Amino acid sequence: MTSTYARAAVPLLAAMLVAGRATAQQTDSRLERLDTATRPTVAALVDSARTAMLPTEPLVQRALEGATKRASGEAIVAAVRRLAVDLGHARDALGSTASPAELSAGAAALRAGASQATLAQLRHARREPLTVPLAVLADLVASGVPVDSAAAAVLGLAARARDADLVEFRRAVERDIALGAPPAAATAAAATATAQSVDVNAGARQQRPGRP
Amino acid sequence: MFDPVDDLIERIARHLRRPVQIDPALDARVMREITALPTPGGTAPLGKAWRWLRRPRQFTLTPLGGLAAVAAVAVVVLFSRMPSTPPAPGQIDSRAFQFILVAPRATHVSLVGDFNDWDATRTPMRRIGSDAPWTAVVPLVPGRYHYAFFVDGSRWLADPSAPVARDDDYGEPSSVLTVGGGS
Numbered sequence: 427m428t429s430t431y432a433r434a435a436v437p438l439l440a441a442m443l444v445a446g447r448a449t450a451q452q453t454d455s456r457l458e459r460l461d462t463a464t465r466p467t468v469a470a471l472v473d474s475a476r477t478a479m480l481p482t483e484p485l486v487q488r489a490l491e492g493a494t495k496r497a498s499g500e501a502i503v504a505a506v507r508r509l510a511v512d513l514g515h516a517r518d519a520l521g522s523t524a525s526p527a528e529l530s531a532g533a534a535a536l537r538a539g540a541s542q543a544t545l546a547q548l549r550h551a552r553r554e555p556l557t558v559p560l561a562v563l564a565d566l567v568a569s570g571v572p573v574d575s576a577a578a579a580v581l582g583l584a585a586r587a588r589d590a591d592l593v594e595f596r597r598a599v600e601r602d603i604a605l606g607a608p609p610a611a612a613t614a615a616a617a618t619a620t621a622q623s624v625d626v627n628a629g630a631r632q633q634r635p636g637r638p
Numbered sequence: 639m640f641d642p643v644d645d646l647i648e649r650i651a652r653h654l655r656r657p658v659q660i661d662p663a664l665d666a667r668v669m670r671e672i673t674a675l676p677t678p679g680g681t682a683p684l685g686k687a688w689r690w691l692r693r694p695r696q697f698t699l700t701p702l703g704g705l706a707a708v709a710a711v712a713v714v715v716l717f718s719r720m721p722s723t724p725p726a727p728g729q730i731d732s733r734a735f736q737f738i739l740v741a742p743r744a745t746h747v748s749l750v751g752d753f754n755d756w757d758a759t760r761t762p763m764r765r766i767g768s769d770a771p772w773t774a775v776v777p778l779v780p781g782r783y784h785y786a787f788f789v790d791g792s793r794w795l796a797d798p799s800a801p802v803a804r805d806d807d808y809g810e811p812s813s814v815l816t817v818g819g820g821s
Contacts, residue, residue, distance in 0.1 A: 456755055484752075488807070490755050490757075491752075492807070493756070494750060494758060495756075495809075497809075505807035527781040527782065530782050531781075531816070534782060534814075537804065557816065557818065560782075561782045561814070561816035564814075569801065569802075590818065592818075593818065596801075600801070
């Protein structure tokens, strides 16, 4: 009797696993916007990312961006592959608990030139989600700030600054650069001002318990 | 000597020793009656299933079988938790963002990006007057988004008020918007 149930349960479990996997591996219908030569390669890259427990939505979006911008199939495949590699490196640095948004921002930061060690340091320095600090790091480098200066500034602020403080810090740097300040100097000055502002705000919050 | 009690006993014993004649159709009749009786829980498939579910059973499982079952459950849970498609706007804390482009000579502008599958038909921008800026409002959940403006069906423009996407792979300009988690 018991062996009968065991014999019935094993194929049932196997069927559940196969069905779940088959559902997960269904090709995303949005990829039909790609040409027939490019689609299978991109779908295979997406499946590989899924198997590696990486977020697949950024890869699909990168492929769709290429399709809308009428990029060549080779360019689309190269872009999706590069992003998948960056996502994997970001996950290695940030840990398996990183959210898809954090991994996307981490991949952008790595692409901008930040090191995996910087990402890991950020993970240790900040309890809150890292999406904004990583994005700010990538955006600063895109604005011309040397990657070492950007990483040092973001690392210095990450522990205590809120997301809004970090966004304001990035805006201050970009504003100063637009006014002619050297990017590294603008970053250092804005980081100091933001740190002081964070300390003042934190002090004010401590004096008013119960207020946000 | 004649004993009337012995005679009575003898007659009773003789009667009891006679083979009993049973109607051969008795079994069939009894079974018919039993089948006709109402059963608790009904005879419908639902009732049978309910009785089957309530009947206690014993299972034996080898340690290897137990490990395999645990592994199978773990795989199913991991697959179900695996990040793939982000929740749709509205499912988690989403915020409305207004995108603005000043392009007085444009006749048609679309907002395209990671939030609308880069579909140029999905988010057309609007303006109130011919000199007014083009605007569109999109609900966004926390994350980092690439986007661009598609002007008159032929021209790509980055958002002049947003950081440029450094990781742009296709040679056309894109911008980046980061939506924080509200901390």
